[in-house]
Amino acid sequence: MTLLNFFQLLVSGIAMGAIYTLTAKGLFITHLATHRLNFGQGDFLMVGAFASIGMLTAGVPAPLAVLGVLVLMGVLGYLLERFAIRPLDRLGDRAGAYSWVLTTAGAALILQNIVELGFGKSAQYAPPLFSKTRDNVISILGVGIFFEEAAIIITAFIVVGAFYWFLFGSRWGKAVYAVAFNPEAASLFGIDVRGVVVLVFVLAALMAGISGVLVGPLVSVHPHMGLIFTIKALAVAAVGGFTNPVGILLGGLLFGVAEAFSNYWDSAFGDLYPLLFVMALLAVRPSGLFGERRADVR
Amino acid sequence: MIEVDHIDVAIGPVGILHDVSLRLAPGRLVTVIGANGAGKTTLLRTLSNIVSPRSGTIRFDGRPTAGIKPHLLARAGLVHVPQGRQIVPGLTVRDNLVIGADRAGLDAGTIAEGLEREFARFPVLKERQHILGGNLSGGEQQMLAVSRALMMRPKVLLLDEPSLGLAPQVVTTILKALRGLADDGLSVLLVEQLALLALDTADEAHVLQRGRVALSGPAAELRRDRAVIESYLG
């Protein structure tokens, strides 16, 4: 491997890793607040990708298209909470402990089918977001890097930063922590617990949607791509320990980079090795790489 | 401020409160005492609408509270300090203080004033304002819990066993603060296990036994009643 190759793989890995991080952030925040999450998170990403392809190819200017995707994803996140999560609370004991896994997976199937009907089953490529052509290369310190990748990395980090601001800096983030700690007590401080739950699911959908917009130009997009992203986002969140928002960032980047190199060494099964590694890691360290306490993820 | 009339409360098939009535007038400190399992906590949870009574009515500020969500009641000034303090461990002391006031629709000036007031009431909170809530001692957490509630500008304060697990001198500090608040016109309903301390602090008292009000009267009178003590120490 040449040094040049090394840097290019590193940048590609960071780009994908940043996207995994974004997707996993959505899982993290819903799990934090509600101990539930969307097993169709990857399918939400897929919907985001197709929505952006659809609008961009129809000639909608990129900023408008992104806005449109965000609105659509927000609505989807709300609908998911309203129709796949909230009714389970009303069932109480009659609902099984992990019914939410299946209801969110069921919602994901419906989304796959809708996209299939709208865009067909075959793979598509999104037009580049930030530059005119896909292979626009810029040179940084003498290393040629795809402009698109660099722009995606920067955008992803801006979104991650915004996420951290939301979580640690905004009044809503504090409300999320209060609800995560004890929903009943939170309501006694005047916090609208249901509102916070809706908010985190909307936010999770937005993170998936942004990931979808960003991933479009990097990989081929098809209606059944979601599963892989769900699995990888779950793996990244688990490496981060589900309780550690900073751990997820590191875990996501590590995962993306490991995958890029692993794919380089073994083009047939390279994408499986990081996943197998994460599963083995969880057997040994259930709280992930950065978690401190004993994992008790229910 | 609070009028409870003949409420029955059940959790599942199990009756917890039976025909409970009580009044909390402005500026009064009323205590509800009773052994473990008597239904004290359920009474407060019912007043906050976390559980709904099966029958009977509750009025707050003259209006029935049936159907009002707990967070809206809290914002309207019926503030409940739950058992075990429930300080959000991952937020700083200051954030814990502001979190309720921020929801109650208070403006920044009022919140800043409130902070000054609470820091004066419990100076230790000012010293530790940037520390995470989870790192406070039990006594400091209880002070924080009371201050967090007061930050919301309550009309009525409900407290569930503020003495739980605290050293006697800390309990005394907190009860003294509650007495002062009532003297300044706040209505306080104090649920306590430490009966004698509560009776020494309160104006009126009710003894709850297995979900019923067994005794009621001025706190000083009940303080002298052997029956109260015997219901505890056998």
Added chain:
Amino acid sequence: MPRTPRLAAYALAIAVIAIFPLIAPNPFFVHVGQTFAYTAIAVIGLNILLGLSGQMSLGHGGFYAVGAYVSAILATTYGWPLTLSMGVALAACLLAGLLVGAVALRTRGLYLAMATLAFGFIVEIVAQRWVSVTGGTMGVMGVPQIDFGNFRMGPTYFFWVAAGILLLVQVGSDYVFGSAIGRRLNAIKESESFAATVGLNVPLWRIGVFAASAALAGLAGVLFAHQSGFVSSDAFNIRLTISLLIATVIGGLGRSAGPLLGTAILIGIAEAIAAVHDIGLMLYGGILLVVLLVFPEGAIGLFGRRRATAAVAPEAAPAFHPAIAGRGRAGGRLDVESVTKSYAGVVALREATLSVEPGTVHALIGPNGAGKSTFINVVAGLYAPTSGHIRIGGVDVTDLPAHRRARLGLVRTFQNLQLIQGVSVLENVMLGMERRRGLAADVLAFLGGAGHEARERAEAASILAFLGIGQLADMKPKDLSYGHRKLVELARAIAQKPAILLLDEPVAGVNPQEAREVARIVAKLRDAGISVLLVEHNMEFVMGLADRVTVLDFGNPIASGTPAEVQKDPKVIRAYLGAVGDAA
């Protein structure tokens, strides 16, 4: 519901299986019957996993695929005989189940869902890309079919084999649901601390049931491979797992007959939506949502709720006499030596020392938050002490987990009641009992019908009668009053034949008559030689019953002595009632 003898029902099933292929109007029906048979096997495994043990799997399609590929490749590429290839395939699935289950052992729940999802995905990808072995999407062709060399009668023979295996699996499932195994899985699902308290090794049970369920999915896959004669990666995507899950929930989770009904409905749906294949996924997703949110009990729920198991007539129950005999111990001695427990730097219990003499009642009292619960949980083994030692009968058990301590005769009740809602009161009591027979003998007794577990039922009924609540045997714990639930928990503890009994607030929230009744019972247990450590707030109860009393405050023992001594101690009065004359 009349109680048909089980053997008669199974005999009828055998007759149906024998005749069905002979009277089926055309081969298509036989084919559907075959598919039903092996699919139902996988669904039964999922039903036991989800419904009984409460563990989620999103990767059963993966185990199914492993079973299908291993057997197909060994039989086709390597020419192994079918019996051998199928056996090895099952072993492979069992192993895979153990490995995947191990990932989630210490984490549970969400991670198990994630690990299984990843497993199914990895299997699918490997099947697709490892073309030299699996043939990828082109598949393995010419897989030997189970037809015993008779081409014309082949489908009939296959049906008999698959349906015969299904019947065996269904009998196994009925046994699991109707025996101590099912009760214990229910207990593990609802409360791990309870399960450990009745002596169950929770991780072992969890991983065992997961591996067994994986093996059943693999068995279905094996049969699939040798039905169609062709195995390709297209058959094993996530949709297979989803289909199996749909059949499981649509039939009705946690009921032994659910999978048969669910599989029948699933095959019906699959045939019906073949015509509208374009919206197949949407229909599957919609069905999942509607079933889980509108009919969470599944189709079998429409046929009425699970019937209560018939109880032994109370008059048949022998009078119960508490005894610790049979365990070879004359009352237990419990020594707690300077135990300290701190959580994240906060000391909940400091240097607590206490000995319960054999055959006495020792009470531990103190205000709320004084560390009593911590004490009991440290003694029972749910929390590890930061320092100090715990001895049972002189043997150091500080490092033993809760379930091992329970097997040594250290039995507890819980302050916040731990009763298993999924089973009846009588069965809650039976959870405390050890199995008396070997597995084979128990299965035979089960097949024999009504006499199965009759002795256990009689004994449990007699314990309930001893506590004066024999009439509650068939009710569900959630339908009982608080006081009755407390008594049921005491009955379960007695069924465990304790040498040392830890009672955590046995009369909190019960009425005075019931409290007096509990006092009478505890006194009887003590007279029978059982040592009792009692945590309680009700002073009348404590003072009337205890031989010795220790008072805790802020994690420190502040007084110890006879009830009379302790009652007079000014430190105790101060801790309990608040400082007299000290308030503002």
